[in-house]
Each structure stands twice: as C-alpha cells, then as structure tokens.
Amino acid sequence: MANDSITVIETAEQYQELINSPGKTTIIDFWADWCMPCKAIAPRFAKLAEDNTNDNLVFAKVELKMEEADHWTGPVANELKIVSIPHFVALRDGKKIESQKGAQVNLVAFVSQVQALE
Template sequence: MSDIVIACPHCKSLNKLPKKDEYKKAVCGVCKGNLLENKAISVDSYDEFQKIVNSVTVPVIIDFWAEWCGPCQMFAPIFNKVAGSFPLQAQFIKVNTDKNQQAAMQFGIRSIPTIVALKDGVEIDRAMGALDEFSFSMWVDKIVES
C-alpha cells in the first residue's frame, strides 16, 4: 500500500500518511491539527506554492482569486465548503493573484476566479468563473475519481 503526502490545512507542513479507503483520525506531525478538517490553504509566496503543488500526492485544486473581485468573493465560501467534503482526497489552495503573480503567470491566468486542478504537479483541468456549489462539487468529484 502506498503513502499519500498532504499539506496540513492549519500549519501548511507536509505530512505523509498510509493510503487508506477511510480514515478515523489523521493528525499533523508538526502542529497536531486535524488533517481530516480539510479547508482551503492560502498560499501567498511562490516558494510555498511550489512546495505544495510539487509535493502533495493527491489532486490539488487551486482557486486563483483577488480581494477586489466580486465573483471571487461570492465563490470563496463555496470553495471552502466543498473543500470540507474531500478530506485527504484533494488539497485545496487559494492563490491571491495580486500577492502571488508568479503562480498566476505560470498558469496563464487571464480572468478570475479561475480554478485549476493538478495531479502530480501537472494541470489536468480548469474551470473559469464562480461555480455554484453543486457544479463545483461535481467537478472536484470528477477530478478525485480520475
């Protein structure tokens, strides 16, 4: 059985766990935070962004957004709510395009919000615009199952 690597949603430390179909408990080795409490991680530095997307072994779902963007603000609670539905199945990160322009340029972000899905550091899908909760959840489910 292989391991998974996931970033802690509380302290951003990388954690290696045995891959299982179901987890009753998963605790960060650094901060002791609950890894099953999946929530979006804000990533403002490019180095931190690279560390997470290149190390995490589950699909990474990235929300490229900005504070001044109305649709981004409307989508933010949906992104966070859906993240909670996929503990240890996907890593959800938020990239503020004003603070992390290098990451936005790397993925050719031209409009926001743009949601990008990565698997093994490679883009496998993207969605543009603020999705409703059902559509976004179905989109993530398709990514996780692929």
C-alpha cells in the first residue's frame, strides 16, 4: 500500500543508497504482508508521507521476509534490532537516530521528534 510519496525498498543496494543519501533523513516502515497491525497503520504512514513538505525527509517501506533466511531484509532487521512489527526507523548518514514500534505509534509526533534532531 505505497504511494508516490513512499519509496518501496526492494534491494539491499537500494536500501544502502537511500539511507546514505547526503543531507537526507529516511523514515522507514518495516512491515510484513501477513501483519494486520502493519496494514492498520499503513494509511497513516502514507498520509504523512503525502503531506510531507520537507525535501530532506524521505519516507520508505521495507517488507520483511524473515521466512527466507538469505533474504536481504533479515540482516537489516538484525542490524537495526527489529524484533516486532510494524517498526518505524529514522536513519541519517547510514545510522539509526530514532525508532518506534507498534500500530499505536503517534507518527506525527515521531516525525516531529526526528526533525528536531536535525
């Protein structure tokens, strides 16, 4: 359920390129196809991305496919310590700067908090 305001990350190379974009903060929604809470919060994430006016803020989604041990998302989830979904992670210069998990996350407050860290 992505829109034009959300980058769907499908490869490890694409992930690395996006999180290492100079001057950009990337907010990633880690989700899974079978996760009902992920599906419940997806429209709020999409709306936030659509309403974003900050050129330095990038919204993206990564579908976790943990059942495939060699899938690129497994190592990324481990590196970022993602143990439950939905999980929202803000990265800048390739490093995690903030994260929130669960379908009850106040995404507007999360994004404001991330922007205050700039």
